[in-house]
Amino acid sequence: MEQFKINTIRILFLAAFAFIMFRGTPILWLAIFALSMVAAVFFGRFYCGWICPMNTMMIGTEKLALKFGIKLKSAPKWIESGWLAWVLLIVSAGLMIFMKKVSGKDFPVLLIWLVASVILTFRYKPEVFHNKICLFGVLQGLTGRHAFSSRRVDPIKCIGCKLCEKACPAEAIKVFKEDHKARIDTKLCHQCYNCTLVCPKEAIDYGKVKK
Ligand code: SF4
Numbered sequence: 001m002e003q004f005k006i007n008t009i010r011i012l013f014l015a016a017f018a019f020i021m022f023r024g025t026p027i028l029w030l031a032i033f034a035l036s037m038v039a040a041v042f043f044g045r046f047y048c049g050w051i052c053p054m055n056t057m058m059i060g061t062e063k064l065a066l067k068f069g070i071k072l073k074s075a076p077k078w079i080e081s082g083w084l085a086w087v088l089l090i091v092s093a094g095l096m097i098f099m100k101k102v103s104g105k106d107f108p109v110l111l112i113w114l115v116a117s118v119i120l121t122f123r124y125k126p127e128v129f130h131n132k133i134c135l136f137g138v139l140q141g142l143t144g145r146h147a148f149s150s151r152r153v154d155p156i157k158c159i160g161c162k163l164c165e166k167a168c169p170a171e172a173i174k175v176f177k178e179d180h181k182a183r184i185d186t187k188l189c190h191q192c193y194n195c196t197l198v199c200p201k202e203a204i205d206y207g208k209v210k211k
């Protein structure tokens, strides 16, 4: 039921995105994105898990790819450090400014990345796009890493079964070898709820993060 509710919210935001694009006012969506970056300081990266049209499309695409038996790949070594997302951010911002100055038109950054996210999800695991390629993701990580509230793990309840690790689309939760307990990296966490849904011990909730 929770999953159904979350997916419904995602689809409503996707519809809002389509409407905004149809009206030709992408600046409105970029304003929503900017607001969500501020909100991420307080609540974590909800934009990525609930609002982002790329993420919503990627969830469907991943299901389709797996249905067709496509084996999704991990990140190639050369992009592992995450530099590519920063380069793509700078190039995209540069093209937006250049196109506006030269032709007065908007560079369709949101639509181009929406298409790119779907194509790449037919080849790579979702965490590759989220953590190594997405220019919007690196910006969300800047504020999300300081989140006052986030998904968090109760180490007393956690049995280290790793089901949460497998369910996470962003490699944000990891069971550590030292104590066999899961921990969440708020910089990467999309607050998507997947881990909470699969945890057999109800060890994951949402609340204040200990700094
Ligand atoms: S699913 Fe729950 S019990 Fe299993 S490792 Fe994750 S937090 Fe711990």
Ligand code: SF4
Binding pocket: 151, 164, 167, 168, 169, 170, 171, 172, 173, 184, 188, 189, 190, 191, 192, 193, 194, 195, 196
């Ligand atoms: S840690 Fe949990 S809430 Fe955060 S991205 Fe991973 S599955 Fe989603």
